[in-house]
Amino acid sequence: MSINHSRKPAIAVFFALLLLPSVLSVPASAQLSAYGGLNTAAGNQGVTMPVPPAPSAENAIQESELMNPDQGKWPSLFGGVHKKISKAAMAALNSPEFALRKDAIISGSSSESGHPSMSANGGDVTSIWYGTSKAGIRGGVIKNYERFNSSTAYENIGVICHLTQDMAVPTHVANIPHGLFVHNDTFEGWNSDDEITVPAGADGALPPFSYYQPLQNETRLKLQKWVNPATGAPYWLEPANRLPMGQDTTRGPKGQYGGAGGEDLFAKDKVTLSPEIHREQLAAAALATVNIVKAASRMLPPLVYDLKMEDGDTVKQGRTAPLSFGALDNNSRRVSCVINIYSGGAFVGEMGRGALGMVEPKSWRMPFFSNRVGTEWTGMADGKTLPPGEYTLEVKLTDEDGNVTPEEVNQDDITENDTRIKVTVE
16 A cells, blocks of 8 residues: 655656646634534534635646557457447537547547457456456556546547447347458448437446446347348347357357348348348447446546645644645536544544535546645544554545545555555654
């Protein structure tokens, strides 16, 4: 666990451009008067964390974008239709977060890098979310987001959208080989006459990786009814030894095209034979995409950055010491904050708590709702003066979706996102 904030020069540069609005340092009594005593529940009159005044300057933060050796390791044959689906889905959403990050999501959705190989019809969306897969953009969603590499994180959300959109494609669900050198299946092509209707009702209630399998199941059930109206022959056939419903068919035996000699009847004449199938599946993919993006937004946690005691990590009893940190969240206009005190790993009490008003993002370089907190500590917890010794201060944020700053940020390879610092009381 990293709680000793020695600054790494390479990372420190990224924060040199931080222009987040700060609360001016004023006496505690004035803070309490101006902001209504937000800290009275902790019984500590020496600390408040006020809602900041309206911002006057645009937020800015310089991001560290991870290099991605996997992106584009093979060309996307069907990137156009994925982009169209994602653009339609993003147009149905309206928030500052999506306005700033829609291009990253759309770009990620056109990438084939989430497939573990060129012949794979699916991918591991769960591991891409958590960053435990080599497929997709390196580091996945959560690990990049927690390190403030938000563009890469949102591109990975787009990769999850791509793989899930594939589960609306019959050839992917039936696990039929297709591609540049096998069969250029025109179902995934894009015609200028195609229209994408985004159905209503998406709530993002499931985790973002939980729409992949249900959409695959839904498409599998439809395979049986999708037949050539002239002959009654199915367009796509699952293998006889297909996996049970609910298991990822893209990891199982291969299917084949229906019709005489295994011809791809639909691809030859999809417009005149059964155009309704294409429209129906485009809509299903768009609905899943809206759900994924909403779910991802709901699950991304609030973050702390650059937590520090301004005058060094020593506090003298009875004297105030300035404390500062930044608060970030992807979509919350207000987060709750509590600063806990520990000694030897045991909880001692609260330094303070309050509600933080968050400034709306204005730039792609700062795609977070944000606040820069400046407060002070007098070496107290729950209104009682602490005896001399070493303590750990922990900042814990909770956003409007109920997400809490994760403990894992204290174990990664940077200190700027740590939620804990060591402090000595003398």
